[in-house]
Amino acid sequence: MIHTLPEEQRHLLELVEGFARTEVAPVVESYEQAHEFPRPLFDQLGAMDLTGLPFAEAVGGSELPYTAVSLVIEEISRAFLALGLGLSVHLLATFGIDRFATPEQRERFVPDLVAGRMLGAYALSEPGSGSDAAAMVARARRDGEVYRLDGIKAWVTHGGVADRYLVMARTGPHRTGGISAFVVDADQPGMSVAPPESKIGMWASPTAQLVFEDAPVPADRLLGGEEGQGFRVAMASLDGGRLGIAACAVGLSQAALDVARLYAGEREQFGRPIVEHQGVGFLLADMATRTEAARTLVLSAADRRDHGFDVTRVAAMAKLFATDAAMATTTEAVQVLGGAGVTRDYPAERYLREAKILQIVEGTNQIQRLVIARSLATGSAR
Amino acid sequence: MKVIVPVKRVPDTAGDKPIDPNDRTVDRDSVESVLCPVNEFSIEEGVRLKEKHGAEVTVLLVGPDSAQPIVRKALSYGLDAAVQVSDEGIAGSDALGTARVIAKALESMEWDLVVFGNQSADARTCLVPAAVAELLGVPSLTFARYLEVDGDKAIAHREHEEGWDVVEAPLPAVVSVVEAINDPRYPSFKGIMAAKSKPLTVKSLADIGVDPASVGAGGAAATMYAFEPRPPKAAGTVVEDDGSGAAAEQLADWMTEKKFV
Secondary structure (H helix, E strand, C coil): CHHHCCHHHHHHHHHHHHHHHHHHHHHHHHHHHHCCCCHHHHHHHHHCCCCCCCCCHHHCCCCCCHHHHHHHHHHHHHHCHHHHHHHHHHHHHHHHHHHHCCHHHHHHHHHHHHCCCCCEEEECCECCECCCHHHCCCEEEEECCEEEEEEEEEEEECCCCCCEEEEEEECCCCCCCCEEEEEEECCCCCEEECCCCCCCCCCCCCEEEEEEEEEEEEHHHEHHHCCCCHHHHHHHHHHHHHHHHHHHHHHHHHHHHHHHHHHHHHCEECCEEHHHCHHHHHHHHHHHHHHHHHHHHHHHHHHHHHCCCCCHHHHHHHHHHHHHHHHHHHHHHHHHHHHHHHCCCCCHHHHHHHHHHHCCCCCCHHHHHHHHHHHHHHCCCC | CEEEEEECEEECCCCCCCEECCCCEECHHHCCEEECHHHHHHHHHHHHHHHHHCCEEEEEEECCHHHHHHHHHHHCCCCCEEEEECCHHHCCCCHHHHHHHHHHHHHCCCCCEEEEECCCCCCCCCCHHHHHHHHHCCCEEEEEEEEEEECCEEEEEEEECCEEEEEEEECCEEEEECHHHCCCCCCCHHHHHHHCCCCEEEECHHHHCCCHHHCCCCCCCCCCCCCCCCCCCCCCCCCCCCCCCHHHHHHHHHHHHCCCC
16 A cells, blocks of 8 residues: 555655655664654654644644545654654544534634644543543533633643643543533642653653643533533544554564664674574564564554444554554564664664553553454454 | 845755666656755745845746646745746756856846855755856855845855855845755745745746747757666664774774864
């Protein structure tokens, strides 16, 4: 599929590859070590029209298919996972707002996100509500012209650096029908951001809790203008979010393969490059096969989404397979590099740490299996 | 204000540039062609004139039909239109012949300022901008590391070995820029898409009134008598530190000899 892209998408990928190679790759380590979100790089993505690719031209987007969006996320993640995942999360939040907004809200909230002038984030999980999203307890209580938000949203990617958050909170007791979605900006009174989590990897991508204390969110920021839509918003966004994480995982797999391939071609033992030793060569062969299979599954899922099919099952499969593939591929990259692989002189150890995160975010891989199994029990055979 | 940015198609700067032994020109079929890297800086300057002064910026390219992707690439940065002079008679032109074609093309267009790159990545003569200005009888401000348009004059910082001179000239004028002048932006995806439908006018030598005998291989003032491949890179010198300080001295001598210090 990647070899038969329409001309405009080939141009797009060339643009992204060039940018990733020359502008992104050289600064990855400095952002990672500083635990700093690469906002200047995100701003550049915006200036290059890459922050709103799938959205309508009316809101400033390019109306590109999700197959192309997946390849863009993959290519950026290959150079810098924190940035590729940042773009994926930004698109997820923007999608949710764009899809469920009233026309007035769409005009007001979406163009700045699409143009990359604002960085988006998505706040669904809570300390006590992760895989079971409907168990959330954060409340939004109507009080005249505002909703007063109370509670803690957890594991928010871009927490503290985003400009606009899509926040789910409870407006009623019904497990799913009592959840509403709000568009909350960073300067919201009554909202504070906890110090970022200290994570195993992706240090340049801050993950933090949002703390709401009687925060007065104007009622015109209730997404869709109607209470009780929040769970639908969350679930509709998640299919795309899972495809995004899957694309990130393909990029990470490719990056691991890149470094392993290069190293195995240069490092000599017993008088020849180690890639010529079958034990190493076969590792690389498995890494490449897994990466290609993951890419193909992601693109197939994205293609179905572009054609309007329900992708809940295949998006879960893509997320599950691509992130498990990334875990295996990055582990093997460290193995190929041997002693060098466990040092911080090479990025292989970072890739391994990052892959573990991808098996957990946007629904753990156990939840993905649950989604797939349930759909097999009740839905079509394939 | 109307600005023209002449651009050039050059062989991929990262690759070898094989010479065709028959006509002693670069064998363009055997290498990938790219937009001359220095043009990213002249184009960026054009984009800035557009942003600051609302200038209408037109790309000008002298080259065969196969160079059209390079024109589109130049337009993708947000320029308005393009003119391409394409004619078999141009093949084999030297710097003077190229300047004659460009000058005649410019005579057929409206403009206040022409912004060249200071030299192309393949020929590296640095001759064309000044030659064009001379043929047109307008001032030339070459090697600009800073450019400003103030009313009806252009002000440039002309770079040389010891720094730069502040020079100015009334418009219309020809400018050439060096890479220090700006930090070129990336084209945007929409810019790339929009470039496909921007107006491109293709002109022949007859259209712009060039005498075919004055250009091309036949009209060249320069003749290439011989060529040879670049010699392989010589092995470097290894300076080993034995702890006595002699290595530092050796290194310092070498740097002095090479005029690094």
